[in-house]
Amino acid sequence: MRPLTMRRVVWTCTLLAGVLFAVSVMALKLGAVPISVSDLVVSLGRLAIGRTDQLPLDYRLIVFDLRLPRIVLGALVGAALSVAGAGFQALLRNPLADPYVLGVSSGSALGAVLALQFLPQIALATPLGAFVGAILTITGVYFLGRREGHLDSTTLLLAGIISASFLSAIIMFLMTTLTSRDVRGMAFWLMGDLSTPLVPSLRWFFLVALLVGIGAIYTTSPDLNLLVTGEREAMHLGVDVTRVKLVVYVAASGLTALAVSASGAIGYVGLLVPHAMRFLFGSDYRLLIPASALGGAIAVVLADTLARTIIAPTELPVGAMTAIAGAPLFIFLLRRSMR
């Protein structure tokens, strides 16, 4: 018997954090303007001691104003989506669940489209519209997904899927009324795109809300191990099933809403990363949640670097990259795990 120990959790997370660091350095280096590793080390060192004023201006612009915020945003969005995906998979007891299965992405897309159509001159309107759309969808699906006062996994899943397809239909209808320039922007947004940086005034809110969401799901991780074996079993083992399901629903939906408002609906990460982490480190949620957070960050930073460089100077939306790489990887994992 090899029970999970704190040591194993810490070691795994350290390893993944190391990989994330390496991937981030690579992402800083690569791009339309290549930067040598030695220059990068020098500039990172100067950043560490707070003397960025000594750096050449174009470096500062490319590395710290363009690439670094994008990498940080990608890492945070990846972490949020993966943890939300792992949470939804336990909540719905369904390995096919991902952060968008309950319609959060469609709701926020509708919010974004409406903002784009009616308030095109305000920059903040799109992310805020997306966030409001997501929150309204989460609330609506919550009330549709209840049965006798409790969240019921099957009812919730059906309510979510129906809401998602209904909202998508409205989006399609509205898209036909947009101008062609807006349609291209919208298409990028629907695919998931990290090229628009987060508004500086919202950065701290975003970071704190994200950490609270991930932390909330992590506190339920021992209960989620039991919830995946069945609700009644979990109840008989002392789990407050109603409370755990509510916490996971609110936190996972909230994380998804934040991620989608910042970067659009990046696909596959929330489905694939939790499965990849299960495959690598086992299905214990006490390890799976932090591993998914770090794994999701790695996946999105890596995918975005590829999206920026593969046909540089033209950029692909990162969501196209995750989908292209994600689908074959998912099939590979599926075949391996069936053996």
Place this chain on the structure above:
Amino acid sequence: MSTLGASATESREVRARSEETARLAVEQASYAYSPTRRQIPTFTLSATSFQARQREVVAILGPNASGKSTLLQLIAGSLAPLSGRVLLDGIEIGSLDARTRAQRIAVVQQHAPLVFPARAGEFVLQGRHPYGRALHLPNEEDVALAQNALAQVGAEHLADRRMDQLSGGEKQRIILARALAQQPLLLLLDEPTLHLDIGAQVELLERLRRLAEENRYTVIVVTHELALAAEFADQVVLLHRGKCLRVGTPAAVYQRELLEQVFEAPLDVEAGPAGRPRVSLRPRLADAARPDGAGRTRG
């Protein structure tokens, strides 16, 4: 010295008393299922009463839709009785919080396939969940108890195997081990023999008898297996269409007319060894084939 002696005598008395008195008392407990709160109930379990002591094996017996599982859920505390009470060591089960309840009552259910594969050892360790703090990471005691639970069901060698690769009987033993790791007072089993072959059924029930004796559990088994209940239960609670018809020893409950009426099948009941009744199906088809009735071996 004298006070010490007195308290020792006292505790012996307390223990003796708790051995005598009921651990579980179901007092006039009833329940009704309704599709919604305003509609007429679609199924009712009428007032049921029985008591069980420690080391006792009780079979809740009845055909399909007789209310067996409802009664089990009332005892498990996952349903609250509409009227009456269910007491564990004198405390109403519904008044216990989920965690305390899980430290005292373990439930073995019909196993649903796992969504994500887990190893048998990890699965058994889940039984320690009601005792955990914060992240519930297992300590040495938890691991030792889980290993002991695996040993008690003879499944130490399965600890590192994946649950989805185990046979039905092996899986059943692992699920039982998880319940043992909970260190309960009351062990509840819902149709535990359902997917087992006859050999595994007998093995499981012998194991339950032994566990009840060694660990002082009170074991409640829901079953529709007449023959097995007669063989292993100290007490039988016979249910039919939501009504409790009889409570007593198998010999007292197993009467041919009664069982035939409840199970809607032609049955033979004989007195077996040690006063335990033996039930068998009377071969009706053979009777029909021989109009003279020569096929009947018993009158």
